[in-house]
Amino acid sequence: MPAVxxxxxxxxxxxxxxxxxxxxxxxxxxxxxxxxxxxxxxxxQGRSRPEFIARNxxxxxxxxxxxxxxxxRQSERMPVYREALDRLEGLGVLYxxxxxxADIRREIEAMGGAPQDHVGHVYSGRCxxxxxxxxxxRIGRGEAYAVxxxxxxxxxxxxxxxxxxxxxxxxxxSLATLGDFVVARKETPTSYHLAVTVDDAAQxxxxxxxxxDLLSSTHAHRLLQALLGLEVPVWDHHLLVVDDEGRRLAKRxxxxxxxxxxxxxxxxxxxxxxxxxxxxxxx
Numbered sequence: 035m036p037a038v039x040x041x042x043x044x045x046x047x048x049x050x051x052x053x054x055x056x057x058x059x060x061x062x063x064x065x066x067x068x069x070x071x072x073x074x075x076x077x078x079q080g081r082s083r084p085e086f087i088a089r090n091x092x093x094x095x096x097x098x099x100x101x102x103x104x105x106x107r108q109s110e111r112m113p114v115y116r117e118a119l120d121r122l123e124g125l126g127v128l129y130x131x132x133x134x135x136a137d138i139r140r141e142i143e144a145m146g147g148a149p150q151d152h153v154g155h156v157y158s159g160r161c162x163x164x165x166x167x168x169x170x171x172r173i174g175r176g177e178a179y180a181v182x183x184x185x186x187x188x189x190x191x192x193x194x195x196x197x198x199x200x201x202x203x204x205x206x207x208s209l210a211t212l213g214d215f216v217v218a219r220k221e222t223p224t225s226y227h228l229a230v231t232v233d234d235a236a237q238x239x240x241x242x243x244x245x246x247d248l249l250s251s252t253h254a255h256r257l258l259q260a261l262l263g264l265e266v267p268v269w270d271h272h273l274l275v276v277d278d279e280g281r282r283l284a285k286r287x288x289x290x291x292x293x294x295x296x297x298x299x300x301x302x303x304x305x306x307x308x309x310x311x312x313x314x315x316x317x
Contacts, residue, residue: 040072040073041233062156097306122183130172131182171252182217196251198269212251231259244270244271276312
């Protein structure tokens with residue numbers, strides 16, 4: 035059965051932005067006759083906390099949003115992501131990158147560029163030319179590394195690609211704002227890009243709803259779908275919820291949580307109405 039999904043990361047309590055995104059997904063599912071699934075994106079074991087999973091699900095249930103199927107935890111699906119990573123390796127489109135984020139930032143600044151804000155720093159691809167022997171030696175020494183997609187080689191394999199947003203129309207796939215994006219790291223056989231792509235296909239998500247801040251990431255996900263032979267959904271990038279200063283809500287900024295609002299006696303309906311009113315472009 036077709037599905038839509040809401041996929042929080044359990045790194046803290048949910049806020050108004052999460053409420054808006056979850057309700058948006060549920061409404062989209064009703065419009066197209068798809069069930070709502072809730073998926074826990076907890077691959078970041080350094081920041082994810084088990085206690086927040088129960089709290090997040092409880093807050094969503096308070097809003098009237100309950101998963102219409104098993105709640106998947108990405109931390110339990112590492113063998114599935116490893117299999118997808120191995121398939122990409124077999125295509126010859128991966129390479130290890132030993133550059134740190136600081137290295138990449140310095141390189142971009144030295145070239146007179148500016149790091150990209152919400153998508154990370156666009157990587158030059160300098161580790162792409164390392165020899166297999168040097169890569170093996172550095173991995174053998176225990177150096178930290180990320181596994182990156184060779185974007186040019188991958189697009190040579192797939193040919194031109196496009197994807198569709200239900201509001202914005204069709205986009206030709208371009209990695210101009212992403213570069214050779216990360217699909218795994220030394221200790222983890224996946225990244226957000228790979229895990230979300232694999233799971234959306236496995237859960238028959240036919241419309242991917244999420245914030246418009248992730249629109250550029252969709253180029254990476256469409257490329258991975260083509261490389262892995264996965265079904266292609268349509269995307270629905272919604273408006274963002276902002277605070278009084280016009281900033282996107284975020285846990286790291288201390289945005290008020292849904293739990294705070296519950297304890298203050300607000301109703302679920304009032305919370306959802308407030309979230310919609312604070313979305314960019316809304317009255």
